[in-house]
């Protein structure tokens with residue numbers, strides 16, 4: 001069981017809304033993953049004694065399945081759609097997230113899970129509101145296909161299809177976080193996505209469930225979050241799976257079913273000024289932070305880059 005790390009939490013009770021980032025271990029056993037996620041949601045949603053409870057939780061990328069292209073088709077579920085009112089019956093992961101959101105009265109950015117839709121498999125994030133209603137669904141737009149010799153080779157497109165909807169948002173209301181955007185992991189490398197979320201949807205916060213690795217994690221994870229926060233002038237929040245222990249990696253190798261994946265961890269929250277306001281290391285953790293959304297508006301007013309674009313010379317265009 002993970003625990004709230006005191007050093008990661010603001011000690012003052014300011015009355016500002018809060019967000020918790022959930023970082024937990026993922027195994028090959030889906031039923032264990034579901035229980036672990038549920039237990040972490042419950043622990044995070046209770047908050048710290050005597051302090052305001054978090055209003056929004058963020059789970060990691062691919063938390064119900066091993067992070068392996070071979071595993072995605074096997075673990076994929078038919079997920080509800082926002083348009084059809086969110087019928088959860090095809091998905092035990094959606095059912096769990098929706099039930100927990102309702103029980104604890106909290107927004108849940110449900111990390112991501114493999115989604116089956118006909119012959120296609122997507123890497124999909126579902127967002128539930130405090131009534132347990134599915135309010136947004138983001139299919140990872142930019143697939144993680146990279147080859148860094150001596151580092152990491154990964155090709156999500158071996159089994160996944162890229163999502164076709166770039167700008168995924170949900171509204172939490174003015175008293176909380178306003179408009180919130182969603183991307184998944186590799187999506188964070190594309191500044192256009194964050195810029196368009198600000199330009200078209202005026203978000204003040206962007207959540208990126210992610211699972212960086214031991215090559216690009218130390219080099220780029222924090223850098224990309226701080227960069228996206230500054231260029232979109234919004235809070236950036238990430239949640240990663242906890243890094244597998246040596247024991248867990250050995251067991252995965254011995255079992256031989258799926259190649260082991262070593263996540264970088266380090267779930268992090270960054271404010272629009274580019275400062276880290278909460279983070280953890282590679283182990284299981286719940287990172288709880290206060291969010292003052294007025295900081296996003298302040299940045300947009302004080303350093304009005306959105307109004308100063310030389311659109312006569314260049315543009316970043318949304319094609320719908």
Ligand SMILES: O=C(O)CCC(=O)C(=O)O
Pocket residue numbers: 061143144184185186187189210211212213216217220
């Ligand atoms: O961009 C990276 O370096 C890692 C991305 C990743 O792990 C992912 O998209 O799942």
